[in-house]
Amino acid sequence: MISFAKKEGVEEPIFIKTSEELIKYIQTKNTTSPSTQTSQARKDDLVTSMAIFSHGLVGGITLGLRDGSEIADGTFKDDPGVFSTKEVQKLSASSFDCKFSEIDIYSCNSATPWATKGQSFSSNEALTKYGNENESLVSFMAKITGATVSGYFGKTDYSNVNSGVFAFCWKYICKSCIS
Numbered sequence: 001m002i003s004f005a006k007k008e009g010v011e012e013p014i015f016i017k018t019s020e021e022l023i024k025y026i027q028t029k030n031t032t033s034p035s036t037q038t039s040q041a042r043k044d045d046l047v048t049s050m051a052i053f054s055h056g057l058v059g060g061i062t063l064g065l066r067d068g069s070e071i072a073d074g075t076f077k078d079d080p081g082v083f084s085t086k087e088v089q090k091l092s093a094s095s096f097d098c099k100f101s102e103i104d105i106y107s108c109n110s111a112t113p114w115a116t117k118g119q120s121f122s123s124n125e126a127l128t129k130y131g132n133e134n135e136s137l138v139s140f141m142a143k144i145t146g147a148t149v150s151g152y153f154g155k156t157d158y159s160n161v162n163s164g165v166f167a168f169c170w171k172y173i174c175k176s177c178i179s
Helices: 002-008 019-028 040-044 124-133 137-145
Strands: 049-053 055-057 060-062 082-084 102-106 148-153 168-172
Touching: 019 040, 019 082, 102 137, 137 148
Parallel strands: 049 102, 102 148
Antiparallel strands: 055 060, 060 082, 148 168
């Protein structure tokens, strides 16, 4: 990936191992910064596009495959590799360009609402309505950052989920940024 990025003239990918490194990079442009406050370097280069590729569980993404047992409100037991609502709350909207920022989360269940366990849906319309009316990591992240955030409801490996419905991609747009 690094050689491809150099060849194409784009920034090299950032490889993240813990949620703290992800927070620090988003806030400061440096994964080893002692602070998680928005830095001048980040203010000079706001986040406009970010893609996260990871494993995912309902309510969080797991940076590395770990046992992160989900809890109904989208928080996890302490695991340095889990990025959930607790970590999203540490982000500052001032690190993002509200009108142009897009975050794409390529993991299972990033847009699956927290209360989905045990649910089944009679149609795609019912699933869509449920997904739009209930909070998920993707919708929560859009509210906190002001960015447009997209992610998947269900598994991203195309196997049937939620009574035979395939994974759907949801996009949440921060309404306060629309003018």
